Amino acid sequence: MDQVIEFAGNNIVLAGVWVALVAMLIFSYVSSLTSSIKEVSTHDATLMINKEDAVVLDIRAQKEFKAGHILGARQIKPEALREKNFNTLENSKDKPIIVVCAMGNQARGTANAMSKAGFSKVSVLKGGMNAWQSASLPISK
Numbered sequence: 001m002d003q004v005i006e007f008a009g010n011n012i013v014l015a016g017v018w019v020a021l022v023a024m025l026i027f028s029y030v031s032s033l034t035s036s037i038k039e040v041s042t043h044d045a046t047l048m049i050n051k052e053d054a055v056v057l058d059i060r061a062q063k064e065f066k067a068g069h070i071l072g073a074r075q076i077k078p079e080a081l082r083e084k085n086f087n088t089l090e091n092s093k094d095k096p097i098i099v100v101c102a103m104g105n106q107a108r109g110t111a112n113a114m115s116k117a118g119f120s121k122v123s124v125l126k127g128g129m130n131a132w133q134s135a136s137l138p139i140s141k
Contacts, residue, residue, distance in 0.1 A: 037111040039126040042135045045098050048123070054096035055089065059110050060129065068139040070100060070132060084113045096121040104128040 008015035032039070040048065048054035049072070056073040058065055065075045076088065089097070097119055099107040107124040114122045125132065133139065 035108075035112075036115055037108060038123050039104070040098060040123045041126055042131055042137060045123075045125050045132075046137065048096050048098060052096050054098050055092045056098050056100060057089065057110075058100045058129075059107060060100070060102055064102065064129075066141070068133070068141050069129070071138055071140045073100065073140075081110060084117065086114055086117055086119070089114075089119070093119055094121070096123065098123050098125055100125045100132070101128045103130050 045054070045056075049056065049070075056070045058069050058073040058075045059081055060069075060075075061078070062075070065073075069075070074088070076086070080086070080088070097114065099111045099114070099122065101107040101110075104124060104127050107128065111122045111124050127134070
């Protein structure tokens with residue numbers, strides 16, 4: 001323990017960076033537990049699509065979307081996404097919506113914005129399209 005304190009005293013910048021990283025990890029973990037937005041696995045997403053008629057919203061760029069997307073997925077224009085304009089999905093407000101991005105990181109912000117806009121059942125695909133393709137699930141081109 002004395003060595004840790006001595007190291008921290010001699011390397012204040014490194015110790016500060018380490019403390020900041022630990023704090024960010026804890027914040028990330030706690031915020032995901034307390035968030036109203038849940039992450040769904042590829043299996044759960046498939047069940048939601050098939051049994052609950054969930055809407056898949058792909059927020060990736062047009063080029064990535066055309067390269068391959070989940071069957072029946074809708075895409076939202078980047079301008080509408082920046083402006084948080086979800087008018088094209090107004091008739092799906094009460095349906096489950098699964099937000100998909102490349103790896104699952106950007107989708108959380110969009111899902112939070114949708115939740116604030118009155119969408120009641122918004123989820124994020126855990127791992128994004130990378131997880132979907134890794135699971136060898138069907139895609140449309």
